[in-house]
Amino acid sequence: MAKLKMSKKSTKVDMTAMCDMAFLLLSFFIMTATAKVPEALPVETPASTVQTKLPDENLGTLSIAKGKVFYGVSGREIRVETLKRMGEKYGVAFTDDEQKKFSLIDGFGVDMRQMKQLIAMKNEDRMKDGTQPGIPFDSINNQLKDWIQISRNVTKDLDNKDLDIAIKGDSKEEYPTVKKVLDILQKQNKNNFFLVTGLRSDDF
């Protein structure tokens, strides 16, 4: 009687190809992941259940915390053109080099007259807490209004789009400050904007 011979095959699977692929994907995701950019004004946003994604482009962000307001626009060309026009309005001329440096700053919060010093600063110094006092937005010296208005005009001229505005407010910010900013926007007939929030479930 011939014995039935089971072919003894190894149960091990060759993992090499899988490993290769896994690491390939891993490197892809690490490279595409963007590192968190340090913010000039640290803001702790409140949470909401609404899940609308914030647009990446064509966005002006107003950060509000500790009674200060910072502003930043996405898109380098728009930044440069906005700075030029703001310079014309407030009688400050910027060199090409300064414009180029400004186009790399994500958000700022200084008076127009201190803009040159801010641009000349090193990146680390600029991000230090308390270096930037916020953009003036009271009724006598309302530079914030001009920044928003001019950046909107620039977006209109360059891209023929209306600039989206996002408001990134700190949880503990008192409402009057927020209200002032909302009023500035409303006066410009900008009635629709995004409030940047974190995520939570509706069980609270």
Next chain:
Amino acid sequence: MAELNTGDGGGKKGGGKVRSKKSNPGVDLTAMVDLAFLLITFFILTTTLSKPQSMNLALPDTPDVNDPIPPETPAWRTLTIVLGSGDKVLWYSGRTDGPPLDGPVVTTYGKAGIRDLILSKKKGVDDRNKSTGRDLEKEGITVILKPSEKSNYKNFVDILDEMAITGVKKYATVDITPADIKFLETNNIY
């Protein structure tokens, strides 16, 4: 693939020779693959989740003072929510120049507080509209939000979030009036 070539299969050479045991020097890659996939999952999740969430806020147009017929809403269809200090809210229905239809009552944010109230008010208005055959969408409840100076931004987002959760279509943020402040003061949340 992951095994080293140990040089076997070169034919028989001098049968009967004592040979050292051929061990397979293959490396077990399972753990490595596990780790790699774990990291992949982590990176996939963080890249998509780190994008900040946002909520849309539409404010009413600045009202035209010369508008001959300002828009009117019957008092029973309105619900006014005044945001006070200390994470407290106050609500009432109707006007402030007489006693309001309902309220004023102090409550808190969230599931235990204002949400049930909004839902029941909304249902009440919808039922009344249904029985009289009116349009539920157009003539539904109108919520008026009045953030006071003592409330913070979180409160404001919380109440807007509440609007989204309860599905109230018509709501407006309005400046606070002295009568509202008086309500807040008498309830010690100003």
